[in-house]
Amino acid sequence: MNVRIIPMLLLCCVVSLARAEDIQLQDNHPDRYVVVKGDTLWAIAGRFLKDPWRWPQIWKMNREQIKNPHWIYPGNVIVLDTSSGSPELRLLRETVTLQPEAREEALAKEAIPTISPSIIAPFLTQPLVVDESGMKDAPAIVSGEEGRLLLGAGHKAYVDRIDEDSGLNWQIYQQGAALTDPDTKEVLGHEAIYLGDARVSRFGEPTTIEITRSRQEIHIGDKLVRMPATLMGSFVPHAPDSEITGRVLSIFGGMSEAGRNTIITVNRGKADGLEEGHVLAIDRHGEALPKKTNPREHIPEVNLETSHDSEGKLIVNLAKEHGQIKLPDERVGLIMVFRTFERVSYALVMQSEQPIHLSDIIRTP
Numbered sequence: 001m002n003v004r005i006i007p008m009l010l011l012c013c014v015v016s017l018a019r020a021e022d023i024q025l026q027d028n029h030p031d032r033y034v035v036v037k038g039d040t041l042w043a044i045a046g047r048f049l050k051d052p053w054r055w056p057q058i059w060k061m062n063r064e065q066i067k068n069p070h071w072i073y074p075g076n077v078i079v080l081d082t083s084s085g086s087p088e089l090r091l092l093r094e095t096v097t098l099q100p101e102a103r104e105e106a107l108a109k110e111a112i113p114t115i116s117p118s119i120i121a122p123f124l125t126q127p128l129v130v131d132e133s134g135m136k137d138a139p140a141i142v143s144g145e146e147g148r149l150l151l152g153a154g155h156k157a158y159v160d161r162i163d164e165d166s167g168l169n170w171q172i173y174q175q176g177a178a179l180t181d182p183d184t185k186e187v188l189g190h191e192a193i194y195l196g197d198a199r200v201s202r203f204g205e206p207t208t209i210e211i212t213r214s215r216q217e218i219h220i221g222d223k224l225v226r227m228p229a230t231l232m233g234s235f236v237p238h239a240p241d242s243e244i245t246g247r248v249l250s251i252f253g254g255m256s257e258a259g260r261n262t263i264i265t266v267n268r269g270k271a272d273g274l275e276e277g278h279v280l281a282i283d284r285h286g287e288a289l290p291k292k293t294n295p296r297e298h299i300p301e302v303n304l305e306t307s308h309d310s311e312g313k314l315i316v317n318l319a320k321e322h323g324q325i326k327l328p329d330e331r332v333g334l335i336m337v338f339r340t341f342e343r344v345s346y347a348l349v350m351q352s353e354q355p356i357h358l359s360d361i362i363r364t365p
Helices: 002-022 041-048 052-059 063-067 100-110 117-125 132-137
Strands: 032-034 077-081 088-092 141-144 156-159 169-180 187-202 207-214 223-226 245-251 263-266 279-284 288-290 292-294 302-308 314-320 324-326 330-340 345-352 361-363
Touching: 032 041, 041 052, 041 077, 052 063, 052 088, 117 263, 117 330, 117 345, 169 207, 169 245, 263 330, 279 345
Parallel strands: none
Antiparallel strands: 032 077, 077 088, 141 156, 156 207, 169 187, 169 223, 187 207, 245 263, 245 361, 263 345, 279 330, 279 361, 288 324, 302 314, 330 345
16 A cells, blocks of 8 residues: 555655746746736736746636636735745735725726736627627617618617617627638638617617717618626636637738737637636647758659560659658747637737737647
8 A cells, every 4th residue: 555655645746846847937037026007917927927827826826716816906015935946926915094995996996907908998898709690680770860871979770679678788880701710611700890889768669779989880780789798807817727729710900910919819719618818829830841851952752663665665753752741830929818709719919929820720838
């Protein structure tokens, strides 16, 4: 029995040490850091770690804490403790002399976000992706006041149907490009082009709405979707627990390349296990090159094929070898998922060593 226990203990120690050594600290990491207004969780993680998505490991967070982390506020002091041989972060909070109710409200407003709200805010409150059934069943504008065909902020419009229990606040959109899986060619959904906001002023058939905001011209036939609650959460950057692979579907703005702070769409969503805060690597697919026997002279490998003509003379043919060498996939960047739908997700490019292209590979880092 003892003989079996000792190897198991040694194995646990080796695994523990391997995990500790796997966390690479920045060469010039601080021993303590005071959080300031304007900080983001990703930026602070990058001060301590070479791989910011390992933030939960160095905080010793469990799954529940990753999904519902404690808030971090300006004035908090983050301390790095390496005394045990495994790096660990601890939080020291400064005393705040406010009434309990006021303190909670004030701190909630001041808590630092995971990534910059100015970049992703529109993507947290707009529809962005609508599946086939959502498009078909969504309420539609059937007429404008006084027969208007083009509508904007301040105008009334009439919608074919909205149930009274569906809420007052809505968003208006047009169907955009189909999001097609580059591997299976299956349509995963449609991009929703955000046009503006509306509020129901009278239910009925038709329902009357008032357009409260318009970003683009609104037309007859445009669709409505319920305005979502604010999705900005206190999620923590972390790697998925399982191996996830996929592709870059689209780059916001119709661009062919993406760089840091660009929004992209990927062909994986909630159904595939993706969640807000997941960090994924972007890899460039390695090129396939023909094999060569002599790299210095770049001479393709050949085979000799022999045969005889009708008179019995020997014929020698040169036949090229068709083998190929697959170059390895190369890491070109990191992305963080900030909004998930059933089969697609939106992510922000956090790092990019090279431009990110359509159909580049996404995978668990």
